[in-house]
Amino acid sequence: MHERTLRRGFLACTLAALLSVLMPGLGHLAVRARFRRGVAAAIVGNLAATIVTVAIALPIRNKADLADVVADRPTFVGLGLALAVMAITRLWAALDAGWQARPATGTALRIVTGLATSTVVIACVAPLAVAADYVLKTDRAVSHVFSSRQAVTAYPGPVSDTDTATRRTTPSTGTTPTITTVTINTTTTVATAAATFGETTVAATTPTNPPVTAPRTTTTLPPIVAENRVNVLLLGGDAGPGRWSLRTDSMIVISLDPVTGDTVMISVPRNLQRMPFPPGTAMADRFPNGFTDIANAVYTYADQHRELAGGGDDAGAQAIKLGIAQLLGMPIHHYVLVDMAGFVDVVDALGGVDIDVAARVPSPGNPPGSKHPVPKYIEAGLQHMDGTIALAYSRSRYADSDYQRMSRQRCVLGAIATAATPMAVATGLTELVAAFGDAVRTDIPRERLGELAQLVDHVAQAGGLGQVRTLHLAPPLISSTRWDAVEVRLLVTELIAAGDQAGELVVDDTTPTAEAGPVLVNGC
Numbered sequence: 001m002h003e004r005t006l007r008r009g010f011l012a013c014t015l016a017a018l019l020s021v022l023m024p025g026l027g028h029l030a031v032r033a034r035f036r037r038g039v040a041a042a043i044v045g046n047l048a049a050t051i052v053t054v055a056i057a058l059p060i061r062n063k064a065d066l067a068d069v070v071a072d073r074p075t076f077v078g079l080g081l082a083l084a085v086m087a088i089t090r091l092w093a094a095l096d097a098g099w100q101a102r103p104a105t106g107t108a109l110r111i112v113t114g115l116a117t118s119t120v121v122i123a124c125v126a127p128l129a130v131a132a133d134y135v136l137k138t139d140r141a142v143s144h145v146f147s148s149r150q151a152v153t154a155y156p157g158p159v160s161d162t163d164t165a166t167r168r169t170t171p172s173t174g175t176t177p178t179i180t181t182v183t184i185n186t187t188t189t190v191a192t193a194a195a196t197f198g199e200t201t202v203a204a205t206t207p208t209n210p211p212v213t214a215p216r217t218t219t220t221l222p223p224i225v226a227e228n229r230v231n232v233l234l235l236g237g238d239a240g241p242g243r244w245s246l247r248t249d250s251m252i253v254i255s256l257d258p259v260t261g262d263t264v265m266i267s268v269p270r271n272l273q274r275m276p277f278p279p280g281t282a283m284a285d286r287f288p289n290g291f292t293d294i295a296n297a298v299y300t301y302a303d304q305h306r307e308l309a310g311g312g313d314d315a316g317a318q319a320i321k322l323g324i325a326q327l328l329g330m331p332i333h334h335y336v337l338v339d340m341a342g343f344v345d346v347v348d349a350l351g352g353v354d355i356d357v358a359a360r361v362p363s364p365g366n367p368p369g370s371k372h373p374v375p376k377y378i379e380a381g382l383q384h385m386d387g388t389i390a391l392a393y394s395r396s397r398y399a400d401s402d403y404q405r406m407s408r409q410r411c412v413l414g415a416i417a418t419a420a421t422p423m424a425v426a427t428g429l430t431e432l433v434a435a436f437g438d439a440v441r442t443d444i445p446r447e448r449l450g451e452l453a454q455l456v457d458h459v460a461q462a463g464g465l466g467q468v469r470t471l472h473l474a475p476p477l478i479s480s481t482r483w484d485a486v487e488v489r490l491l492v493t494e495l496i497a498a499g500d501q502a503g504e505l506v507v508d509d510t511t512p513t514a515e516a517g518p519v520l521v522n523g524c
Contacts, residue, residue, distance in 0.1 A: 007031040008101050010113045016097035017117045021124035024093030033100040042089035049085035052078060067453035070142060071446050080135030087128035094121045134429060141437030146446040152310060154321035154332045156224060157278040159485040225330040225489065226496050230455060231255045232444075233324055233335040235317060236343075236394075236409060237299075248299045248316075249395075250340075250409045253324060253332065255496065258455055261462030264495050265470045267406045268324060270296040272473075272480045275323040282308040283319055284326075291323065298323055314443060329489035330496075334444045340395070342439025344371065344387030346416070349431035350424045352386045353415035355393065361408075363392045390415070406472065414468075471495045 012031045020027030025043045028035055056079045060066050070076050098117045103109045236250025251268040274290030275298055277283040283291075286308055291298055302309045302319030309319035314335075321332040347353055348371075361378045366388075374392045378385075385393060394412040396405060425432060444452065471491060474480070478488060 005032050006034075006100065009103050010109060010116070013098045013101040013103070013113050013117050014120060016101040017094040017121050018124070020094035020097045021090045021121055024089055027094065027097035028100075031097065031101040033097050036096060039093055039096050042093045045085055046089040046093070049082040049089070052082040053086065056082070063457065064450050064453040068450035070138070071449035073139065073143070073446065076135065076139055080132050080139060083128050083132035083135060087125050087132060090128070091121060091125045094125070134433070137430065138433050141433045142446060142449075144437045145440045145442060146449070147443045148446065150445055151334050151443040152318060152321075154318070154325040155278065156325045156329050156331070157280065157284075159329070159489065225328065225493050226255050227331055229255045229257050229330075229496070230334075231330055231332050233317075233321055233332050234413070235299075235320065235335055235337045237337055237339050247296050248320060248337075249296050250338075250406070251295065251320065251324065252406075252410065252413070253328065253330070255330065256455055256459060258458065261455075261458030261460070263459050263462070263468045265410060265468055266328060266492060266495065267410065267470065267472050267474070268295065268327065269406065269474055269480045270294065272327075272483070274483075276326040276485065277319075277322050278326045281322055283322055295320075295323070314441070317441075317443070327485075327488060328492045330492060334442060336440065336442040336444070339439045340391060342435060344391050345435030346432065346439055347385070347387035347390050347419075349428040349435050350416065350419045351428060352384050353390055353412065353419045354382060354384050355390070355411055355415050356382050357393070361393060361396050364396045366392075385415075406474065410470065469495060469498060 008031075016027035016031045016033065018027070019030050024039065024046045025035075027033070028039060056069060056075060060069060069079065094117075098121070103113055232254045234250070234252045234254055235248045236252075237248055247270075249270045251270065253266040253268070255264045255266070256262070272295040275287075275295045276290050277287060283302070286305075291301075293301070298320050299316035301316075303316035306312065306315035309315040309322065312318065314337075317335045317337055321335055325332045357378060357380050360380050363374045363376060363378055366374050370388045370391070371386075372388055374388060378389065378393050378396070383389075390412050394405070394409045396408070473483075473488065473491070477491070
């Protein structure tokens with residue numbers, strides 16, 4: 001009886017397949033096909049997978065909710081597997097229903113029916129398969145990039161109580177320079193500061209010392225700056241084949257207020273000498289007078305002597321966190337290490353970046369990771385750069401110096417953030433996920449991704465990149481060879497305190513920093 005009532009033919013076959021893709025079992029009911037045992041299992045499996053997918057996806061209302069799902073690996077992997085099960089069970093049900101409802105006679109008709117049915121099935125099932133693939137690839141990349149353990153926050157120790165920074169500034173009336181004297185306040189124990197993401201701390205030993213004062217204009221220098229902010233050290237690694245980031249030629253601290261979204265960027269030159277370390281740490285014991293090579297060699301040294309910086313496989317980055325924390329007087333909660341060669345793939349996955357080049361820049365040749373020859377010069381004006389050209393632009397220092405290169409690196413970072421539109425991310429998602437997983441390492445715990453997404457939203461609400469204030473620790477403001485510890489910390493303190501005073505650094509009401517040059521800069 002059942003076989004006599006089975007509906008067959010081109011339309012029946014196509015309809016059965018389409019309905020089965022929408023919901024396994026519907027196609028069989030529509031054409032009165034026989035329910036095989038495998039089809040019954042597909043119906044149950046699809047129902048369970050659909051319930052799991054809806055339960056996970058329904059609460060997602062914004063980027064922070066999505067980040068929370070990605071942060072919970074069992075949930076995120078479960079979502080990927082559920083999508084895969086939905087694709088497989090619907091494919092199986094569609095093929096079975098279509099096969100039973102195929103035309104009984106006519107070779108040509110059967111071929112046409114098979115092609116049409118296959119097209120319908122593939123078109124309907126492919127999105128589920130692609131989504132499952134995206135989820136599982138993203139999980140692997142996120143696991144590779146983010147840490148599975150809590151981060152170690154690097155806290156600064158005090159500067160010497162005999163260090164008094166004096167800064168020469170030109171007043172608006174007259175030519176007699178004014179001296180700004182700093183009071184060093186070291187009465188607060190640094191170990192009490194709380195990190196937004198980090199749970200573990202490396203705190204320096206902090207003695208209690210009387211303040212050093214002077215009768216002129218006085219500013220109190222706190223023992224810790226930006227302790228209520230999230231401070232992330234962005235490291236650009238110059239890696240060669242088979243090596244991971246042996247030279248950190250780019251060191252930029254990004255400090256964010258988790259409440260207001262206020263953001264500052266502080267660039268530390270690669271050739272800074274005598275990198276200090278917090279008192280009481282193994283690196284400080286090994287280098288009591290500061291690191292004996294330039295700053296970009298700290299990573300390599302600590303990686304070869306991991307016992308001096310926690311003993312982990314990221315000892316190099318942890319050592320730089322300690323050094324930057326002591327130099328700037330601010331806790332460093334996390335690092336993000338970018339392999340500049342892999343950076344090429346990230347930019348390419350976004351479809352390139354747009355950078356307004358201020359002046360003609362000679363290229364440094366073909367950097368590691370180049371996909372094509374680099375022109376001899378990068379011309380002035382608005383340029384659309386692929387990853388290879390953007391890398392060459394950020395590495396060039398032949399026409400000027402390391403300090404101008406630091407500015408170009410900040411420009412490239414800003415351009416990447418601007419290029420990462422939802423459309424660009426969506427269209428290049430597969431390549432972007434792969435490039436991101438290969439090029440980036442961080443000690444930000446995966447479980448904190450939701451908080452990180454909220455922080456990014458706060459930054460966007462505060463004005464985004466257009467409101468970022470920057471401090472460039474370079475001549476004529478700071479000498480990389482004869483820098484003053486308190487002077488550096490004073491500059492950082494003023495930068496953090498500047499708030500909405502973007503584009504201008506003020507020591508006091510009467511002393512603009514004309515000689516210091518453009519310390520706080522918005523944009524490129």
